[in-house]
Amino acid sequence: MTQLSHLTLDGERVPVVTTTSLVIGTGSAGYNAAVRLAGFGAPDVVMTADKIRAGASRNAGSDKQTYYKLTLSGSEPDSVRSMAETLFSGGSMDGDNALAEAALSARSFYHLIEAGVPFPANHSGEFVGYKTDHDPRQRATSVGPFTSKSMVESLEAKVRALGIPVLGNCRLVDIVVEDGVVRGALFLRTDVGAVRNPAAEEEVVETNVGEVPAPEPTGTLSQQLAKEPSRFLLVRATNVVLATGGPAGMYSDSVFPHGQWGAAGAALRNGARGHNLTEWQFGLASIKPRWNVSGTYMQVVSRFVSTDADGGDEREFLSDVIDDPNLLASLVFLKGYQWPFDIRKARDGSSLIDLLVYRETVQRGRRVFLDFRSNPQGDLDAAALDEQARVYLERAGVADLAGTTPIQRLRHMNEPSYQFYLGRNPGVDLERDLLEIAVCAQHNNGGIAVDGWWHSSVVDGLFPVGEAAGAHGVYRPGGAALNSGQVGSTRAAQYIAAHRAGTPAEDDSFEAAASPLLGRATTLLADAVARHRSGAEDNTGAVLQELTTLMSRNAGLVRSRASVLEALEQVTRTLEGYADLMVVDDSSRRSVNRLFLIHDILTSQYVYLHAMKDYLDHGGNSRGSVLYTDPAGDLPWPDRDLGLPEEFRFVLDAGALDGVTQEVDWSGEGEPEFSWRAVRPIPSDDDFFENVWRAFRTDKGVPPRGE
Structure with a gap:
């Protein structure tokens, strides 16, 4: 049962929400996780988001936004295994994730249809498809430019009908982890504090055509929290489903919608493992x-x-x-x-x-x-x-x-x-x-490392889903990300309901794990505010612009060893001096919010740039959606003299590293540590019916970790 209590640290009385499962993020993956948790019988769920109506799922799209799934029409042959092999062939992707995304694609697709997403069907009821990029079949479908928006709205309606609390204006500051086990999360409440000019303070959030942003939801828990004066919120939970999207705030040249930032830094600096971080689109x-x-x-x-x-x-x-x-x-x-x-x-x-x-x-x-x-x-x-x-x-x-x-x-x-x-x-x-x-x-194919149940490979109880999860390879079919978000959140909910539905850690244990994070956050804010009160000018906007521009210039579409090292040096210097650098206007909610937003972006950039350097050190060449400058390579269109700059010389990877994947661990201090391992192959399970049925009667198809 969700409860509200308090933790007092250095005189600050901070509200603490206790729940079994916390879902962070209100995109299509986050809402699906909450719906599935309730449907599978998980005891209680709370959702949080920085801005409920922000995010890529609700506000991004394209000419014909694609959803990728198993062929469900016509006479063209297809199979779960065939779709898994297509996904796996993208390179550096784990086979158990590929097989799960194929096996659950039809189930997830029909779940969306039953939720109200109007995917087109012919008069016989077949859900027709078309061929998308990196797709040998006709597995793609669409409801137009706003496919993911339709998904979000339909799943959100189910969440609200289920009465699941959804808390807005909660900026994720840190994930609380103790001895490799998740204990909850720390948030900044972005709607608390003085505002001189409310209109000027509102962060720009893009919404789709004709849509009026809905007010933040009210309810017993929301109403109770509205009375709390603290700028911070702690959530004590057995499980954290991280559905915050990719680290969209890292680049200035970005098609991620305004208001979509991501929260990779909070996971990485608290022990989560990074996977395929170099692979962007x-x-x-x-x-x-x-x-x-x-x-x-x-x-x-x-x-x-x-x-x-x-x-x-x-x-x-x-x-x-x-x-x-x-x-x-x-x-x-x-x-x-x-x-x-x-x-x-x-x-x-x-x-x-x-x-x-x-x-x-x-x-x-x-x-x-x-x-x-x-x-x-x-x-x-x-x-x-x-x-x-x-x-x-x-x-x-x-x-x-x-x-x-x-x-x-x-x-x-x-x-x-x-x-x-x-x-x-x-x-x-x-x-x-x-x-x-x-x-x-446009999209980070890498993210936080997960197993075949979208369970963090190193932090028990952390379940990254959607773009936050590093489930993709170098290449992926168009629309595979939308399917992956639905499948991953379904798998995570299945595992939680089967094996992690117990009560959270005791109060004393949670307080011991959360207090250092809360102490660092309050000190960071107090010191940054003190500099402003001493006469220094608020610099949050300038620092944010400088860091994101640096990434687009040095580590975007075209990268070189020199440009990556230059960016890494600057980001490292900024990160090391961050606590003494920032100046925050306490009367501005945006300024306070940006203090923690920039810290998350900065820590993400630090690990991601190290990953790019390690990729080059490992002999990596140009692949996917990135050109790594190589003086020994060719310019584009080598049979023509196009007058292109030398920075465009490259050598194709040609699949040399497709069978391995890069992973990174970081404690929040010192330099990240990298390892390369062989990708997990596509499982070859025993599909003899009697054997599967016997195992299913025991574990309902959800074995515990390690089996």
């Missing part, structure tokens, strides 16, 4: 508002222009490199299908476009825009395009490239994609306005 995205410009936005062959910082000196920079207008149009078209940057397609394919945008923005300091109002320069002829582009445009009825404009083609092919930007804040009318873009961080 990057892609072209608009920056105001943040949105992937994939699919039709590229397939209509939009015009790319760059300007100086003030919007002057406009020019079409792509044609400086590719002077054949129809070859260039083909590459732009292919970016719609091949949206994430893929180093394999940088050699002689469409990922050259990403690199040229990166050169304009990061290396030259210019701004890049999509212009849908007029065609790219040159004589465009659909008959001279790449065959895939030509056939598609002909079937779509827009093959007359010379006689139409990109906006006409867009509105003919996909009117909702045009209307989408009109309805955003800020709104953009693509018939009149340029759309500013950059190459942005």
Whole structure:
């Protein structure tokens, strides 16, 4: 039974919520974890979030946001094993996670349908699909650009119907761990404290078209906490389900929605193991508002222009490199299908476009825009395009490239994609306005290491799910992340209900583990506030901008040993001096919030940069969505002299490290320690029915850890 008590430290009386399972995060993985815990009979659950209506699940999407699952229609053959092998073939992925994601994909998909997500079916009831990237079948499906939003809203409705408490305005500060066992979590209550100007203090949170942010939920627990004056909150729990998403705050060039930050640092500095941290996805995205410009936005062959910082000196920079207008149009078209940057397609394919945008923005300091109002320069002829582009445009009825404009083609092919930007804040009318873009961080395929039940490999009772979990490999099919979040949260809930439904640690034990973390947090805040009261200027915004810009410049799409080491040196210096550096305005909730947000981002950057250095030390070359500069390598399109910078020289990994995976342990002090191990193979279980049935009667399909 959820209870509220208190812990007093140095005169501060801090509320303590006691529950069996704490779910941190209100995205599709977090809500599913709570629904599943209740459905599997776990005794009590509490959810927390920094901003309930923020986050990638609710506010991110694309031209046609994809959900990946087992084929459930037609005559095309498919199997659980085949899907697992597709996932596993992405490289550096553990086979038990791949098999679970395949085996539970249909169960999780139908659970979403029953919750109200309107995935399309034909008149016979078959849930049809299409082929997505890195997909040999037609396993993908979609409800349009807001697939994950629909998932979140449907699962949230179930959580509220179940009466599960959802506490908003809770910034995760630390996960409480004692001797390798989770005991709960420490939060900053971001709605407590003086605010001089409430309108100015509100953090920007993107919400989807026509959506009004709902008020924070009320209820017995929420009402009790509203009376508590402490800026901090402790939750004592047997289990912590970490559903906070990826470390989105690490990069300034990011398509993660505003208000989505992640909390990897809290896990890493309290003993959780990192896994595949180097593996990010990057892609072209608009920056105001943040949105992937994939699919039709590229397939209509939009015009790319760059300007100086003030919007002057406009020019079409792509044609400086590719002077054949129809070859260039083909590459732009292919970016719609091949949206994430893929180093394999940088050699002689469409990922050259990403690199040229990166050169304009990061290396030259210019701004890049999509212009849908007029065609790219040159004589465009659909008959001279790449065959895939030509056939598609002909079937779509827009093959007359010379006689139409990109906006006409867009509105003919996909009117909702045009209307989408009109309805955003800020709104953009693509018939009149340029759309500013950059190459942005989009998804971290790595994260916190988990076993086949999404249980932390080293911290008992910690269950990272969704993007917080390091369950993916180097490559993954489009939409696999949404399936992984549903499967992982289901597996975690199954394991908790079967083996970890006991009461939390005793008060004395919890206090001993939590007090040092609370003491450090209160001291950090008090010292930062004292500097402001002594006359120093609030520097939280400046430090945040400096750190995120550093990562995008030095450790984003293009990295080198020198750039990684430069960033690591600066981040290390900032981290070591953090307690003496920060200046916080106590009358500003945003300033107080950023003190702990930046600390989490900084510790994440510290471990992630060390992981990049270790990857290079281990002989790693360019793979996935990253180009590692190698003077001994080739420039993109080596058969043409494109005048590209030397930083673009690379050597393909070619799968050399696909069979192993990098892991990292860090105590919060000193340097991280790295190890490389062979990936866990896809299990070859005994599927003879009588044997499975006998085991199932004993353990209900959920064996304890180690069996």
